[in-house]
Amino acid sequence: MMKLTIGSEAVFFLSLIVAYLYFWRSGHIQQQVAEHLNAKLTGLFTMFLLSSSFTFWRAEKNYEQGNSGRMKMWLGATLVLGLVFLFGQGHEYYNLISEGVVVSQNEFASSFYTLTGFHGLHVLIGLLIISIMLVLMISGALDGKDSSIIRAVGIYWHFVDAVWIFVFTTIYLLPYIL
Numbered sequence: 741m742m743k744l745t746i747g748s749e750a751v752f753f754l755s756l757i758v759a760y761l762y763f764w765r766s767g768h769i770q771q772q773v774a775e776h777l778n779a780k781l782t783g784l785f786t787m788f789l790l791s792s793s794f795t796f797w798r799a800e801k802n803y804e805q806g807n808s809g810r811m812k813m814w815l816g817a818t819l820v821l822g823l824v825f826l827f828g829q830g831h832e833y834y835n836l837i838s839e840g841v842v843v844s845q846n847e848f849a850s851s852f853y854t855l856t857g858f859h860g861l862h863v864l865i866g867l868l869i870i871s872i873m874l875v876l877m878i879s880g881a882l883d884g885k886d887s888s889i890i891r892a893v894g895i896y897w898h899f900v901d902a903v904w905i906f907v908f909t910t911i912y913l914l915p916y917i918l
């Protein structure tokens with residue numbers, strides 16, 4: 741079921757990226773990116789998100805080995821890294837809004853907020869699910885190595901991280917590459 745969900749989400753994000761690229765061709769977005777976005781700072785927050793894939797993978801491995809203590813530690817680290825990423829996105833939104841870049845301003849603003857906002861929502865949903873898993877682990881409700889929940893959530897979390905690679909490349913790096 742999770743793979744079916746990921747498939748539909750992949751089509752959704754691909755559509756948003758294609759829409760962004762369509763607007764990008766007009767040339768107005770390139771100027772807006774240069775004026776308003778900080779690729780280096782967002783790159784730093786990107787590293788936190790991508791590191792969370794590693795920590796979740798470590799949580800999965802410790803779960804498979806029956807080491808619930810270390811799994812809880814790695815899940816906690818995943819939560820912290822994901823929250824740092826969301827903080828970074830919120831900081832960027834705050835700066836953009838302070839500069840007068842609001843969703844209804846132009847193609848750049850509407851496509852930027854839509855693409856990054858939906859990704860942020862997916863990160864938030866993932867963090868909520870991971871938090872629930874952590875609570876279940878602490879309460880003892882997820883003991884053993886036979887639960888498919890960890891694997892399903894892992895597929896989702898790694899997908900969210902992979903999507904961000906494409907989003908970050910499209911929005912923050914593409915203007916400097918081309």
